[in-house]
Amino acid sequence: MDGQATAPARRRARATPKGRxxxxxxxxxxxxxxxxxxxxxxxxxxxxxxxNDAHGGLRxxxxxxxxxxxxxxxxxxxxxxxxxxxxxxxxxxxxxxxxVTIRVCDGIACMLAGGDALRADLAARHGPDVRxxxxxxxxxxxRAPVAVTVGRAExxxxxxxxxxxxxxxxxxxxxxxxxxxxxxxxxVGTLKxxxxxxxxxAGFPTGTKWDLVAREAGxxxxxxxxDEGEPGTFKDRWFLETDPHRFVEGMLIGAWAVGAEAVHxxxxxxxxxxxxxxxxxxxxxxxxGLAPHVAIRLRRGAGAYICGEESAMLESIEGRRPLPRNxxxxxxxAGLFGRPTLINNVETxxxxxxxxERGADWWAGQGRxxxxxxxxxxxxxxxxxxxxxxxxxxITARELIDEHCGGMAEGHAFRAYLPGGASGGILPASxxxxxxxxxxxxxxxxxxxxxxxxxxxxxxxxxxxxxxLVRFFADxxxxxxxxxxxxxxxxxxxxxxxxxxxxxxxxxxxxxxxxSICGLGQAAMNPVRSLWRxxxxxxx
Numbered sequence: 001m002d003g004q005a006t007a008p009a010r011r012r013a014r015a016t017p018k019g020r021x022x023x024x025x026x027x028x029x030x031x032x033x034x035x036x037x038x039x040x041x042x043x044x045x046x047x048x049x050x051x052n053d054a055h056g057g058l059r060x061x062x063x064x065x066x067x068x069x070x071x072x073x074x075x076x077x078x079x080x081x082x083x084x085x086x087x088x089x090x091x092x093x094x095x096x097x098x099x100v101t102i103r104v105c106d107g108i109a110c111m112l113a114g115g116d117a118l119r120a121d122l123a124a125r126h127g128p129d130v131r132x133x134x135x136x137x138x139x140x141x142x143r144a145p146v147a148v149t150v151g152r153a154e155x156x157x158x159x160x161x162x163x164x165x166x167x168x169x170x171x172x173x174x175x176x177x178x179x180x181x182x183x184x185x186x187x188v189g190t191l192k193x194x195x196x197x198x199x200x201x202a203g204f205p206t207g208t209k210w211d212l213v214a215r216e217a218g219x220x221x222x223x224x225x226x227d228e229g230e231p232g233t234f235k236d237r238w239f240l241e242t243d244p245h246r247f248v249e250g251m252l253i254g255a256w257a258v259g260a261e262a263v264h265x266x267x268x269x270x271x272x273x274x275x276x277x278x279x280x281x282x283x284x285x286x287x288x289g290l291a292p293h294v295a296i297r298l299r300r301g302a303g304a305y306i307c308g309e310e311s312a313m314l315e316s317i318e319g320r321r322p323l324p325r326n327x328x329x330x331x332x333x334a335g336l337f338g339r340p341t342l343i344n345n346v347e348t349x350x351x352x353x354x355x356x357e358r359g360a361d362w363w364a365g366q367g368r369x370x371x372x373x374x375x376x377x378x379x380x381x382x383x384x385x386x387x388x389x390x391x392x393x394x395i396t397a398r399e400l401i402d403e404h405c406g407g408m409a410e411g412h413a414f415r416a417y418l419p420g421g422a423s424g425g426i427l428p429a430s431x432x433x434x435x436x437x438x439x440x441x442x443x444x445x446x447x448x449x450x451x452x453x454x455x456x457x458x459x460x461x462x463x464x465x466x467x468x469l470v471r472f473f474a475d476x477x478x479x480x481x482x483x484x485x486x487x488x489x490x491x492x493x494x495x496x497x498x499x500x501x502x503x504x505x506x507x508x509x510x511x512x513x514x515x516s517i518c519g520l521g522q523a524a525m526n527p528v529r530s531l532w533r534x535x536x537x538x539x540x
Contacts, residue, residue: 020064020074027065039070042337044319048081049300053151056097057088079321083478085135085303086150086269098131101150107137107231108422108454109380111468113144122147136305136472137231137422138270141380141454142387153272158244162284165245171290173353174249177256178293182356184214184257191352193360195372199235200225200308200345201420201449203438209342212332213258216340222260222294223336224251225313225345226267226274229305230421231472232452235376236346238388240274243350244281250352251344252285255294258342262295266313269301305476309518310343312478323480324518347376368394371437379405381455382412394435397427401455412457416535420449422469423523426462426530445526445533462538466527467495473524484521487512491525499540502532 033054034047051062058081067077081087104119123132140146176182192207228236239247255263267275282296299317306312311325314336335341355363364372371394380386384406391404397417408414414429419436425446434440441447474488487508494505509525516522531539
């Protein structure tokens, strides 16, 4: 045998596949919970919610069985489940979580109103069967501080229900559109002439967006961004809890105008009341035959601020880890499932019926100081009457406080305000006479964004405000790009020091602004930049 190669020994065949094995009993339990199928990938988030709601968390065995049932790899399921704040991943040996979880908001409005003390008090008063945890802004800034029991819906009857809405002329415009009495060109032309812009923050002209999507080759889709996670923002919740059918009619008209086959409404998980209201609203319009042209799907978020970014929202709906996409292509060209997709937010669609029925001139004539239309401002902080205030575009912060909020709260003097939520920067009261609209605040290092106005007083620590906002961005960074992932964490660490290192913070800000993929990293340092620009005396 000298000089002859020996044949390699054969490997013994494995008795089982590699990796975690599926427990048949657990698989049966999972199938009973999610149904027999089919189970397309875009149902992944729904199925994770079903299991998490049933068990108070997601066991490893559940996730393995779910991956098997959906014919996905385990990593595809685990990476999605582990991303969201509202899912708790549990080992199979871990004890069951407490049966009740109370989330206490640590957002900026709740911090001002004593949210930390409320969380400590609740933790001290409740026993081991109740878990009390901090949570980012939950859209209840007008009634801060906020604590909610997970899984409990409280207000499930809107102020204006289906019958009352129809009695007031509701869905008549939609019927005219579907019957051909009102052509698409008339609706889109009116929206263009009115100057309506997207109210989610970017401000893109609505009529132009509808036209762009309609010009793309079908099949087309529509997605509604109802994931308003910007601290200080709660206008979508207000619209949905007061007059939801006005939004639904605008949504159905938008789907008709662009020829969308289906509309996916992505609603933040922090709004169980709004989810119950919308579920019944969609059932009502289907039963009344008002949605023959489009399928409606209500999609439930799971606690991730980044899903307010439109492309991350699309990834989440598709059942993937919600990381922002590089652009182009834009969603109007290749959006949900690669199809041309119309994306609007709740408030934009809420105004469609009024604008088309009353005319472009009516809308354009509502503003002040040459601005067009109305805006809903989410006002919180040190005012007598916080809440959603529908006011003319171009109104100033001082006018908003005096005319709509009853002035400053007792014992507080107006010192500063956030005009656009956490990412919009902090402006001094000396600049409170600027029009609150697109393009008016940028020269001062700020922007209107979602029009979340948080009012601060002479009794507030602006350094603590900036730290709170930067900590929020550090917690909510999706982690996809290094400038944002590492930058926000490093910024939080630097701001915790007794003295702030301006050179290092400025360098960090420049990298984050220039190199972050999306607006989260680009705007995360705006609160700090605002303090150096407008409040240098407050910087340690």
